[in-house]
Amino acid sequence: MARSLRSRVLWLVALSLLSVWLLLALWLHNTVKQHLGTALDQRLAASARMVASMANASAPVLSGNPGLQAAVNSGLFCQVMNVRGEILARSGGAPTAHLASAEDGFKERSLEGERWRVYTVSEGQIRVATAEPMAVRESLLSTLAWALLVGLLLALLGAWLAVRWAVSRGLAPLDAVRKEFEARPVQAESGARSAAGITELVPLVAALDGWADQARQALLRERRLTDDLAHELRTPLAALKTQLQVARLKLGPEEPAMAALTAAENASSRMADNLQQLLSLARLDGLPQSRPRPVRQVIDESVAQLAGHPQRLAVQRDDQACAGMTLAAASLATLALRNLLENALRYTPEGKKVWIRVVTDASDLHIHVEDQGPGITDNPADLCARGHRGDRGQTGLGLAIAATVMARSGGQLTLENRAGGGLCASLSWPLTDTA
Amino acid sequence: MHILLIEDDALLGDGIQAGLQAMGFTVAWVTLARDGLAAWKSVDFDALVLDLGLPDQEGGEALCQWREAGLTAPVLILTARDAVQDRIEGLQRGADDYLIKPFDLGELAARLQVLLRRSRGQANPLIEHGRVRVDPFRQQVWLADQPVELQRREMALLLALLQSRGRLLTADQLADRVYGWVDGVESNALAVHIHNLRRKLGSSIVETVRGGGYRLGAPL
Numbered sequence: 001m002a003r004s005l006r007s008r009v010l011w012l013v014a015l016s017l018l019s020v021w022l023l024l025a026l027w028l029h030n031t032v033k034q035h036l037g038t039a040l041d042q043r044l045a046a047s048a049r050m051v052a053s054m055a056n057a058s059a060p061v062l063s064g065n066p067g068l069q070a071a072v073n074s075g076l077f078c079q080v081m082n083v084r085g086e087i088l089a090r091s092g093g094a095p096t097a098h099l100a101s102a103e104d105g106f107k108e109r110s111l112e113g114e115r116w117r118v119y120t121v122s123e124g125q126i127r128v129a130t131a132e133p134m135a136v137r138e139s140l141l142s143t144l145a146w147a148l149l150v151g152l153l154l155a156l157l158g159a160w161l162a163v164r165w166a167v168s169r170g171l172a173p174l175d176a177v178r179k180e181f182e183a184r185p186v187q188a189e190s191g192a193r194s195a196a197g198i199t200e201l202v203p204l205v206a207a208l209d210g211w212a213d214q215a216r217q218a219l220l221r222e223r224r225l226t227d228d229l230a231h232e233l234r235t236p237l238a239a240l241k242t243q244l245q246v247a248r249l250k251l252g253p254e255e256p257a258m259a260a261l262t263a264a265e266n267a268s269s270r271m272a273d274n275l276q277q278l279l280s281l282a283r284l285d286g287l288p289q290s291r292p293r294p295v296r297q298v299i300d301e302s303v304a305q306l307a308g309h310p311q312r313l314a315v316q317r318d319d320q321a322c323a324g325m326t327l328a329a330a331s332l333a334t335l336a337l338r339n340l341l342e343n344a345l346r347y348t349p350e351g352k353k354v355w356i357r358v359v360t361d362a363s364d365l366h367i368h369v370e371d372q373g374p375g376i377t378d379n380p381a382d383l384c385a386r387g388h389r390g391d392r393g394q395t396g397l398g399l400a401i402a403a404t405v406m407a408r409s410g411g412q413l414t415l416e417n418r419a420g421g422g423l424c425a426s427l428s429w430p431l432t433d434t435a
Numbered sequence: 436m437h438i439l440l441i442e443d444d445a446l447l448g449d450g451i452q453a454g455l456q457a458m459g460f461t462v463a464w465v466t467l468a469r470d471g472l473a474a475w476k477s478v479d480f481d482a483l484v485l486d487l488g489l490p491d492q493e494g495g496e497a498l499c500q501w502r503e504a505g506l507t508a509p510v511l512i513l514t515a516r517d518a519v520q521d522r523i524e525g526l527q528r529g530a531d532d533y534l535i536k537p538f539d540l541g542e543l544a545a546r547l548q549v550l551l552r553r554s555r556g557q558a559n560p561l562i563e564h565g566r567v568r569v570d571p572f573r574q575q576v577w578l579a580d581q582p583v584e585l586q587r588r589e590m591a592l593l594l595a596l597l598q599s600r601g602r603l604l605t606a607d608q609l610a611d612r613v614y615g616w617v618d619g620v621e622s623n624a625l626a627v628h629i630h631n632l633r634r635k636l637g638s639s640i641v642e643t644v645r646g647g648g649y650r651l652g653a654p655l
Contacts, residue, residue, distance in 0.1 A: 235515055239446035245541075246453045249454060
């Protein structure tokens with residue numbers, strides 16, 4: 001399956017963005033968590049020290065002292081103890097159990113089913129412990145983490161959309177070059193104009209042009225060779241045929257040599273036919289794929305190519321079934337159909353007809369060529385093999401070429417004797433190759 | 436009908452010349468483009484048959500130059516190149532028709548007849564002159580609806596006169612059209628053919644212009 005350059009760039013950019021974003025988010029989360037913890041701890045310690053200094057400076061403080069209340073709002077709780085550990089005072093809502101730990105400093109403790117962050121400080125005869133529920137701290141941290149995550153996700157989404165737009169804009173010249181190459185016939189000379197001035201595309205287009213140029217040159221050489229070959233073979237063949245015709249013109253019909261001359265002329269005509277077939281095949285190999293054409297036009301062209309055939313008027317057609325349909329491999333189809341028609345005419349007695357019938361079924365389009373000749377006794381596969389000589393001495397070059405052409409066009413050639421006598425040769429293509 | 440054949444292949448040129456002559460044409464045959472040019476400048480041909488693959492110049496190119504130089508006679512090209520593009524190119528360079536080798540002699544003759552007829556703006560393949568009717572393609576002649584047997588040279592002579600449309604033709608011009616470029620034509624041979632033609636189609640068919648030559652007589 002073809003991989004898309006656009007998807008590749010998009011995925012690589014997306015993965016890189018996501019990795020950087022994730023690392024950034026983790027680092028931010030940890031840093032914020034650490035700094036927030038420190039700030040909350042400092043608040044806890046400052047409150048404890050404030051209460052301790054107040055308690056030492058005055059008489060023992062009882063619950064409800066306004067200074068203490070001020071110090072311990074915002075979710076902080078406080079206990080004041082003497083050195084024996086007796087609780088002298090505690091803030092409202094503070095746990096009844098001892099908050100203070102054995103040593104001064106920070107400690108996490110579980111009291112009355114709740115976890116607490118406790119700071120204990122001793123000052124003179126007084127010990128003060130301030131505490132904060134861990135749940136409060138954790139909720140604060142998680143709220144912060146969520147806010148951070150949502151912000152980052154929104155930024156990520158924005159970045160993804162921006163990257164998509166940028167990649168698609170950035171790769172637009174590539175699309176333009178592709179379209180130009182697609183629309184360009186093989187024979188065209190110049191490179192893609194849309195690549196002009198784009199550093200990355202200029203060498204690519206130059207390389208493609210180099211290849212196209214080589215292909216074009218090869219095609220031209222092959223054409224020239226084919227044409228030269230045609231000239232070399234056709235001129236002596238024309239001389240042979242003309243001289244035979246002159247001899248026939250000069251001899252009376254009763255001359256004993258007349259039969260030999262007629263046979264020689266027929267042989268030269270057959271040689272010309274075979275040469276024509278070989279040249280058609282050679283040219284097909286050199287031709288770029290043709291554009292799709294209507295099926296009826298393919299039939300028209302095949303019939304038109306019979307011009308000069310003495311029996312061409314015997315061809316009848318019934319092609320209602322293919323009205324509006326087109327064939328992808330039109331040039332190949334034209335050659336195959338012409339060969340079948342020539343073959344059918346060769347074996348059809350004078351006064352009889354050759355029918356072209358177009359039939360479609362669920363999956364295929366069939367062009368049947370039905371003749372009223374003697375039919376076939378050989379194996380159809382043998383008849384379609386190159387170099388095969390039929391039981392009437394004919395060479396099967398026409399059928400062999402039709403079979404080769406059909407294989408190349410994604411279709412099939414079948415030969416079948418008709419029930420009422422004669423041969424039905426069928427060209428079939430899957431309906432997916434038609435439209 | 437006087438045809439200039441320009442074909443470099445000896446065997447083919449010889450065959451075409453012999454075949455067309457057997458069908459009643461008078462054929463002058465050259466093998467090079469430059470000889471073709473010289474021939475066209477010295478003799479008035481009814482049509483040219485031109486091979487495209489000549490040794491001294493490409494036939495299409497030569498034709499293009501000749502057309503520019505004023506050649507108006509119809510030209511049929513013979514080509515071994517059958518690609519559609521080649522055929523289009525040939526016609527665009529000034530050819531009136533083309534045949535792809537190998538071809539049928541009968542078809543070549545028929546196409547030449549059509550070209551000649553068309554070049555004279557004549558739709559009917561039969562030429563009529565008074566009571567005389569001629570089918571140049573089938574080489575048949577009728578006088579007052581009665582078929583008349585003519586020899587090949589007599590036929591060529593009659594066609595040359597009919598196609599000149601009353602224009603004066605010198606004895607040399609007539610001999611060119613009847614014999615082509617053949618050496619050793621007896622001086623009185625043409626007079627013999629004229630005598631035979633008058634005997635078979637009536638004396639007024641050929642009018643003798645004293646000291647000038649011959650022309651087609653008034654229709655009866």
